[in-house]
Amino acid sequence: MRGFFSALVFLWFSFAPWVQAATGHSHHRMSLDANGATMNANDDVLPRDCSRIQAEHSFEVHAGHRYARDVPGAMFGYNIAEFHVEPCSQVSVTLVNEDEVRHQWMLHGLPRYLYPGGMFHLEVSGGHRRTASFIVPSDEKTYLVHCDMSQHMEKGMKAQLKVGRGSGDFWSVPGISGDLEAGPAARRPEWRRFALEFLAALLVSLLAWRWAGAGRRR
Amino acid sequence: MRRTGAPAWIALLAVLGLLVSFPPQWYPRPVKLQLADWFGPPDYHANPPSVETELPAPEAYCPEDVPDWRQAYEIEGVSIAAAPQCRSDNPWTIAASVRGTNNVSADVLMKSGLTTDAVTKGEDTDGDGDPDEIHIRLEVAELNGFSPETPTPVPRYALAPGIEPGLWVFAPKFAGMSTENFESMKARDGLRLPSPAIRVEQGDHVLITLENTHYMPHTLHLHGSDHPFRAIGGEGNDGVPFASEMPVMPGQSRTYELQPRNAGTKFYHCHVQPQVHVMMGLQGLFIIEENRPDNWVQTFNIGDGEVRAPSRAVRENYEREYDLHYTDVDAELNRRIQQGNDVRSITRSMHRDYDATEASSDYFALNGVSFPYTFRESLVVVRPDERIKLRVVNGGRDGIALHTHGHTMTVTDRDGIPSPTGARITRDVVWLATAQRLDIQLNTANDGQGAYGPGIWLFHDHGSKAITSDGIGPGGHISAIVYEEFLGKDGWPATQGVSWDPYFTAAYYQRKVPVWDRYAPGLFSDAGEDRGLNIRLGLMAMFLALLLAALYRLGKHG
Numbered sequence: 191m192r193g194f195f196s197a198l199v200f201l202w203f204s205f206a207p208w209v210q211a212a213t214g215h216s217h218h219r220m221s222l223d224a225n226g227a228t229m230n231a232n233d234d235v236l237p238r239d240c241s242r243i244q245a246e247h248s249f250e251v252h253a254g255h256r257y258a259r260d261v262p263g264a265m266f267g268y269n270i271a272e273f274h275v276e277p278c279s280q281v282s283v284t285l286v287n288e289d290e291v292r293h294q295w296m297l298h299g300l301p302r303y304l305y306p307g308g309m310f311h312l313e314v315s316g317g318h319r320r321t322a323s324f325i326v327p328s329d330e331k332t333y334l335v336h337c338d339m340s341q342h343m344e345k346g347m348k349a350q351l352k353v354g355r356g357s358g359d360f361w362s363v364p365g366i367s368g369d370l371e372a373g374p375a376a377r378r379p380e381w382r383r384f385a386l387e388f389l390a391a392l393l394v395s396l397l398a399w400r401w402a403g404a405g406r407r408r
Numbered sequence: 409m410r411r412t413g414a415p416a417w418i419a420l421l422a423v424l425g426l427l428v429s430f431p432p433q434w435y436p437r438p439v440k441l442q443l444a445d446w447f448g449p450p451d452y453h454a455n456p457p458s459v460e461t462e463l464p465a466p467e468a469y470c471p472e473d474v475p476d477w478r479q480a481y482e483i484e485g486v487s488i489a490a491a492p493q494c495r496s497d498n499p500w501t502i503a504a505s506v507r508g509t510n511n512v513s514a515d516v517l518m519k520s521g522l523t524t525d526a527v528t529k530g531e532d533t534d535g536d537g538d539p540d541e542i543h544i545r546l547e548v549a550e551l552n553g554f555s556p557e558t559p560t561p562v563p564r565y566a567l568a569p570g571i572e573p574g575l576w577v578f579a580p581k582f583a584g585m586s587t588e589n590f591e592s593m594k595a596r597d598g599l600r601l602p603s604p605a606i607r608v609e610q611g612d613h614v615l616i617t618l619e620n621t622h623y624m625p626h627t628l629h630l631h632g633s634d635h636p637f638r639a640i641g642g643e644g645n646d647g648v649p650f651a652s653e654m655p656v657m658p659g660q661s662r663t664y665e666l667q668p669r670n671a672g673t674k675f676y677h678c679h680v681q682p683q684v685h686v687m688m689g690l691q692g693l694f695i696i697e698e699n700r701p702d703n704w705v706q707t708f709n710i711g712d713g714e715v716r717a718p719s720r721a722v723r724e725n726y727e728r729e730y731d732l733h734y735t736d737v738d739a740e741l742n743r744r745i746q747q748g749n750d751v752r753s754i755t756r757s758m759h760r761d762y763d764a765t766e767a768s769s770d771y772f773a774l775n776g777v778s779f780p781y782t783f784r785e786s787l788v789v790v791r792p793d794e795r796i797k798l799r800v801v802n803g804g805r806d807g808i809a810l811h812t813h814g815h816t817m818t819v820t821d822r823d824g825i826p827s828p829t830g831a832r833i834t835r836d837v838v839w840l841a842t843a844q845r846l847d848i849q850l851n852t853a854n855d856g857q858g859a860y861g862p863g864i865w866l867f868h869d870h871g872s873k874a875i876t877s878d879g880i881g882p883g884g885h886i887s888a889i890v891y892e893e894f895l896g897k898d899g900w901p902a903t904q905g906v907s908w909d910p911y912f913t914a915a916y917y918q919r920k921v922p923v924w925d926r927y928a929p930g931l932f933s934d935a936g937e938d939r940g941l942n943i944r945l946g947l948m949a950m951f952l953a954l955l956l957a958a959l960y961r962l963g964k965h966g
Contacts, residue, residue, distance in 0.1 A: 222523075265623035338586055340551070341553045345749070
């Protein structure tokens with residue numbers, strides 16, 4: 191069995207490590223290998239509105255269940271919830287996956303003429319790391335960052351990248367912004383507590399009334 | 409006395425008004441008879457006329473096969489049969505499932521959508537020309553879950569028009585996003601109900617790694633398959649948290665092992681809080697094919713249905729093979745993942761607030777879809793004089809009395825164990841208990857017993873619930889045995905009789921469309937409102953208010 195696994199590991203790593211391909215009807219620049227996938231990496235083509243790269247940023251983002259432990263009710267998370275860069279920056283992201291399952295770092299809202307679908311995508315298998323970079327345009331804007339595996343964003347894997355001062359905040363970024371749809375469970379009051387509070391308030395009012403009335407009679 | 413006079417008269421007037429405006433159709437029967445005795449029956453008043461129900465634009469019955477997946481393919485030595493019905497699987501995913509994601513070219517892998525380690529195939533240990541070391545990876549995906557940003561569920565997956573219950577599935581390991589593209593909320597191709605049918609060969613060394621990508625603990629239980637209680641490392645291998653092992657926690661993985669000695673149609677499912685997790689969709693067919701030389705089996709049959717690259721043993725005896733997986737949904741359970749985002753609240757709601765002893769199913773699916781979507785992809789397509797193998801599993805809460813129109817079924821195996829030839833029974837209704845598997849042989853020779861000749865012949869549960877969607881019929885898991893000559897070019901069956909337009913609208917299953925509205929306009933439509941009744945009710949409300957006001961005045965001053 192051990193021989194079988196060594197053979198598999200060998201096969202994975204000898205298997206077309208960098209493949210440039212166009213899949214189906216989409217035309218993303220994609221590379222896929224045993225430790226994950228990258229889409230639309232760009233480290234040399236400037237956006238139309240940039241004459242040169244203004245700054246270089248490098249982020250090491252850790253992803254996994256442990257980064258949700260400080261967010262009650264969440265299950266997955268990143269160690270960084272907000273990124274700040276200057277206009278026309280080159281941004282290099284290293285995603286370190288500390289779980290044993292896939293995770294992604296996906297950024298939306300980039301210009302489509304340069305990034306098909308307007309996105310930059312890093313996907314990393316459990317226990318691996320992967321680095322790629324992209325260049326942001328000059329406008330001050332906030333970009334959505336998330337893991338697009340089913341329910342990972344909803345359960346905590348959400349962040350935002352601000353170019354300059356950004357253009358506001360996204361909803362539901364852990365530690366930064368609240369939910370638009372909290373769901374009926376969060377809207378449901380504790381009726382028993384409300385009843386106790388109401389009775390207490392009633393009692394206090396009656397006592398106050400009686401005391402005030404007694405004062406007047408004196 | 410003078411001051412109370414006016415209110416008293418007004419009260420009397422109000423009582424009289426109430427009596428006069430009281431609708432005659434509400435009079436007690438003896439009163440009606442007495443009145444008829446005195447005055448004869450009342451005059452004729454026509455019932456309110458029919459109202460026309462606006463039918464929303466129906467969905468396309470058979471959306472265009474844009475990627476051209478239905479035709480026959482030969483991909484890297486894998487022969488993939490043409491798929492005759494409207495919707496079909498990605499042939500590159502089939503090819504990668506047969507050869508192994510480690511043995512196909514980069515181009516095939518990319519088109520398959522699978523990751524490099526989704527299903528790897530290693531050494532041919534018995535030297536018979538096919539791989540015997542198989543490593544499968546499964547993830548856990550939620551469909552139609554809650555979103556804190558949108559009122560619609562995500563990623564979306566519909567059983568039928570407008571029916572999107574929350575679901576959990578075991579999913580093959582696909583690279584990339586869970587939605588079909590960046591603008592869409594729809595689940596990507598292959599991410600769907602049911603959990604995929606998995607095929608291995610008898611005697612294979614099989615490893616299945618469960619990568620728990622979901623936010624709750626899960627396990628894998630290989631129901632009916634020959635597997636040891638402990639894996640080689642001593643860890644539990646049966647998937648039961650209170651008997652063999654800790655469940656696989658979110659973000660973690662565990663590898664299950666087996667080397668099955670017997671072939672047969674088996675089952676797999678999560679065994680954590682199974683009254684909830686199995687019913688949410690964490691269950692699939694597990695098929696152990698008989699060992700044959702050069703027998704490359706199609707490891708994943710995504711969405712079940714026709715096996716487009718059947719094994720050698722099956723091809724020896726049958727022209728076609730279908731996997732049929734029945735599941736059902738209790739809306740009361742499945743909506744609980746759509747109501748909030750706090751994992752703790754969802755956990756409580758599903759495992760403590762929900763009471764499985766009070767469960768009753770509302771939606772019924774065959775291979776992950778309900779009628780009318782079953783006619784896109786869950787048909788059994790045949791030609792005359794063929795032998796067809798059906799592998800059927802009942803993953804629902806209740807038993808199924810499976811009935812075929814125009815054909816009888818011969819049960820060859822029960823729960824993956826062959827019945828002796830003399831003990832095989834042939835029937836037009838077969839019973840499937842929950843979790844039970846039957847291997848069924850259909851014979852389409854037109855002999856008056858096995859088959860009555862070409863047509864569009866339904867097959868369905870003969871119980872009354874499962875042929876509806878939440879009580880609205882036709883719905884549930886109604887599907888059909890369809891002869892190829894009855895299929896259009898696009899794979900849609902040439903049905904006769906009534907239009908299917910209402911069935912392809914969400915409004916029909918939301919009870920907004922009269923069931924026979926299109927048969928004969930007006931005849932069975934909804935009746936309009938009775939204006940006379942409404943006028944009388946309005947008058948009664950007025951007189952009642954007047955009476956109360958008068959009584960109040962009387963009470964105060966009288």
